[in-house]
Amino acid sequence: MLRTEQLRAVERMLDLHLPSSAERSYAPPWKVLVYDARCREILSPLLTLGDLRKRGITLHLLLDSARDPLPDVPAVYFVAPSAANLRLIGADVARRLYEAYHLNFTPSAPRAALEELAALTLQSGGAGHVRSVVDQLLDFVALDEDFFSLALRGDFAALHAPRSTDAAVEAAVERMVEGLFCALVTLGAVPILRFRRGGAAQMVGERLGARLHEQLREHPALFAEGGALVRPLLLLADRSLDVAAMLQHSWSYAALCHDLLDMHLNKVSIVEKTDQGPRQRTYDLQRSDSFWSEHMGAAFQLVAADVDKELSEYRAAMDEINRGGKQEVTDVNETTRALASTLDALPELQEKKRVIDAHMNIATELLGHIKSRSLDSYYAIEEGLIDGRSLSKEDKATLVQLLEGGGTAEDRLRLLLLLHLHPDGHAVSKEEMQKAEAALQAAGTDLRPLAWLRGVQQINEMQVSALQSQRSAEVGAGGLGVFSKAMKLADHVGVGSNARWVTSALAAGVKQLLPSRRATPLTRALAALMENKPSADDDAYAWIDPKASASHAPPRSRAPFTQAVVFVAGPGNYLEYLSVRHQLAAAAGGKKIAYGCAEVLTPRQFLDAVAQCA
């Protein structure tokens, strides 16, 4: 819904905001699109080059690149209203580069910016060529219908570094509020805000509440016609609620692509070794790719098996066609009809082949990484650790082995951090941890994340202990022993007793694992808040209704929410997105949940960001 709405807004912008097709037909539809780097990021998951061409966009250029005059073509600008951008636009108008200028600013141009723009264009006498000036409020990147990122770089450091100034924190929060506001406007809904007190989430929540309130008072038109009978819940969470999600190794397809292949803006690039040297290939993973949308959250071995299956299906279909060609010609009509159907089927098959090839290559690449870094063992152990299961003897042995020399230094560091995050498992003795730390230090690894984590842990200790006691109370002390024994048994058989045993040539030699279906702190909080019943979780989160004014507050409804937006005020990743999505699948009824974060970071990038904070 988010991506569709954003796409609709962008398409309107590219159609020059003309209301109907009748008006569009007067002038030729060719336009030039000029954007800056940020807006390119916004557009790239939405539109392909072909889509742009279909809309009559002949050229798409960066604002700060060298551009030649095209005097008979109107230009659509889609830029942020920064001073540098305004100057460049003024220079374009002065040079008479294009026929007309349709200026679109995102998120919104303040009055001062408009004044500067007017002054610049008046100086060159080209103000009359500016056709429209529009605030677009599209300042977020919709990676999927229910996944958005604000693409704010370096905000984690700004928020969490001990030496960051108040102004830097304010600016970071302000940017987050602005992006989130854009996303909400695009969704067309005024949500109920919930956030945990203390930390960045509270700052964002309070600012956003005030911003929405002000907007509703001054320009209610922006949210009018939203038509939403049900208001969504907006859950703002701090990154410190669940740091483990950023560090853990993953096992689902999308998360693996992100972690290992650095998937960026739904694109994965793989370096292929061909005869003519290495060549980079880029694959676009969109929702329109049915294999991708089906297998995003699937376990890796399942993906491998299904790729195999699709490939054999494709081969069978091709064989069918080839055999059909060799058949004896009995009836001319029959043959021509067969030929026609083949011709119809061929493009479809070719498209399928392209998709299968892409996924085959990606899966092979992933498999290489998994095998060389023994990521399957990492995943199994980490999953056990975070879930609070006591590890079996063999698992402990592999854990020690991994700490000593499995995978890359980064993998070991991540495991060590997770061990620090979950010390209650008593999986490894203190000495062994120190030994591993010393080994990493000797190998020249940056150990600043560890220092940062220790600092954060002291702050979070109380929250974690409260959570732990609550959970152990839930399970019951007596049942726990039996349960963990059963799980251990399952571990012997292969992690997850209900794991599908798939025999596949591709995934041979990889453990049969299931992607995590565990409730994370985030999904647990989300479930509790969507229930909207009085509970401990419910009390821990503040409640803001932007529609309520100070004098008149409507009574708080206790009806459960059917729509929710989860926003992590900090970095997020595909692992977390998929766990939220899984919760949506598990919850009965037509619940809609969208997940957003300030920026999408891979574990490696996250470690870098954390290192800056220490």
Added chain:
Amino acid sequence: MLPYRKPPERRAICRNMDRTKLFFSIAEAQCSALGLRPAAQPRPEKTPFGRAAAGLWLAMQAMEARVDRIGRLVSKSSLFDDPAAEIAEAISLVRQEMGSIGAHLEALAGSPRPGRQFHPHSEAVLAWLQGRLNSATAAFKAAVKQREAMLTAKEERTAKLSAISATASPFPRPAASPFPALAPSTPASGARLPKQSQLVRNRRTGQGPVPPECSALTREAYSSPPAKMEHTIDMSALGNGSPHSLCGSPDELTTPQALDRTQRQIWTPRRATQQVMPEKLRAQEVSKMQSTLSEVTKLFDQFGSIVAQQGEMIERIDANADVTLGNVDEAHTQILKYRSYISGNRGLIIKTFVVLWAIILVYGFVSR
């Protein structure tokens, strides 16, 4: 009537803020403040390529509109009002236009287009135009194909109709009267009367050889294929009013004049109505069908709106049910709380009474 709200028009929602007016008001204010004259700069001039491409675009739009019209005319398969002339004219026009646009496109592609960014731009424009032309050509071809298919279908239909009318009437070629054909055999027909009546009997049972010397009436009956035999007989029997008139009264049939007269009496009006009837009937049927269809459409519309209303209702009911559920749950927790409160009280009361009784008993024992 339920408060039924139409679903909002998605296109109409505007989630951006148009600042054009504000911009120009600011610009005007600055103009007057600085004493500048607005709109000093002239519009940049069009390049020859741009002009040619714009011309092509206009031509293409006209052509597309025409193709669209052809498509609509063709799909409107009216039996009685066939705009053949219009379609043919439009088709030939479109053919011409397509040729000229294609030629212009090629010429434009061949023209020099210098410039680092102008070249890719012009390439994209040409590709775009070519794509539009291709899709228009495809649409045009489809329309022409449909038109041809319809024409052949129509021909088949008319052929079938004429065949039916031929078998339905004993006199297949309506222009020429069958009676002249009867004339040469008239002298013989009277003499061979017994044989003919025999034949008539044969024919009514549906078998027997076809004698070459039989009358035109019978020959006609036999000349139609055997499958339609019975039908033909039926028709002729019906047409004659009574079978007796054919074979029952030989004196009437003995003279050719008599035969002539009876047949003319019976058939002449019949033939006229048979030619007119099917068309009128068909027209009536079609109009009847049309009205039924429109009624059905109306019904469906009503049904659709009712269902939509129900959807609204259900949504509300759903929300209400959710609220109710929440309230019930809260009430439950309240009752539980109250119960625990009460049960706590009960214990206290019992204890108090026990102590009271004990005191009274002790007092009683002591006082006694």
